[in-house]
Amino acid sequence: MTCGMRRAALLIRTHYVDAGLRALIDGLRRDDALDVFVLADERRGGLDFGDVPKVALPQDLPQSLGLYAETPNLMWRCGDYGLYAARQQLPDYAAFWMMEPDVRIQAAQPLGLLAGFPPPEEVDFLAANLRPAEPDWNWGRTMDPAEGPIWRCLFPLVRLSARAIDLMLDERRQASTSFRAGGGDPLFWPNDEVFTASTLVRRGLVCRDLNDFGQVYDPANFSFWFPISERELAAGGQEGRVYHPVLSGQAYFTKLFRLANEQGNLEGLEQLVDRLVGAEWTPEEALGHHRSIAFARSQLRLADAPADPYAAQG
Numbered sequence: 001m002t003c004g005m006r007r008a009a010l011l012i013r014t015h016y017v018d019a020g021l022r023a024l025i026d027g028l029r030r031d032d033a034l035d036v037f038v039l040a041d042e043r044r045g046g047l048d049f050g051d052v053p054k055v056a057l058p059q060d061l062p063q064s065l066g067l068y069a070e071t072p073n074l075m076w077r078c079g080d081y082g083l084y085a086a087r088q089q090l091p092d093y094a095a096f097w098m099m100e101p102d103v104r105i106q107a108a109q110p111l112g113l114l115a116g117f118p119p120p121e122e123v124d125f126l127a128a129n130l131r132p133a134e135p136d137w138n139w140g141r142t143m144d145p146a147e148g149p150i151w152r153c154l155f156p157l158v159r160l161s162a163r164a165i166d167l168m169l170d171e172r173r174q175a176s177t178s179f180r181a182g183g184g185d186p187l188f189w190p191n192d193e194v195f196t197a198s199t200l201v202r203r204g205l206v207c208r209d210l211n212d213f214g215q216v217y218d219p220a221n222f223s224f225w226f227p228i229s230e231r232e233l234a235a236g237g238q239e240g241r242v243y244h245p246v247l248s249g250q251a252y253f254t255k256l257f258r259l260a261n262e263q264g265n266l267e268g269l270e271q272l273v274d275r276l277v278g279a280e281w282t283p284e285e286a287l288g289h290h291r292s293i294a295f296a297r298s299q300l301r302l303a304d305a306p307a308d309p310y311a312a313q314g
Contacts, residue, residue, distance in 0.1 A: 009035045009095075009096050010114065011083075012024075013039045013101070014047070031112055032111070033112040033115040039082045040054050042056045042058055062074065065173075071189040078192050080196055081172075084168075096159065096160055102245040103244045107239060122206065124160065124205040126158060127153035127154060128210050131209075132149060134152075137194075142191070143190050155196070171199050216242055217241060217243070222242060223245075227245050229276060230246050230252070249281065
């Protein structure tokens, strides 16, 4: 591995290890355009990635960095904490890409695609869906508009310059001190998306959307909500594009099932389950999915039924 201040590293952010993730990392490492590291949340125990270099995030990471640690789902909400650890452990890199395990880069040379963006000397922050936050965005309420504009982005795939990370760590430390002193509600600690975008825009660093240099994502296929079938993507994904969230098997169905329940569209999920038999799951697995859908529908009927069986009769 070659380190140099003009080279970037790619961090694969994860709290687990399995065969699918190992295969993803092995595939990325075949492209030497970036150095690849695992950014491993090891608060619940060590993760073994063999010969893949790793930046470990231990239980006491927030305290060691001087950062607030009381918010629920801390490392999921505050992915920027991992960037601070990587910056300290790998000080020779000029920038870091950070990628979640359910991101897919559809390209013959996926890391070459990332390496083709303008260097960190020209752009400090790259992210998808980078824009001023809408007034009703939940995370927007966690930052004070009196201190400057509130911006948002998506954090599954981002790149930050070393100086941007250093600035953010200073800002997070100051915010941690004042948040504790003021007895802040842990639920209102800013997440990575609002904190990173708003802080860097307010401080005048160069922040650009990933699509500003030619389209690499479609908002319909790079979002927080609707999952993409990994097998369908492999068969028909567009070259030179990035996708998120890309899932397969039970994880894919679980995400779809949650969305269908929230949106009241169990019928649409049934149709999708049937369409993907042989592609995403076996007929036996599809039968199990249909049973889950039937159970969810029965629960909805029970929830809609009157508490008194004679109440509807007057």
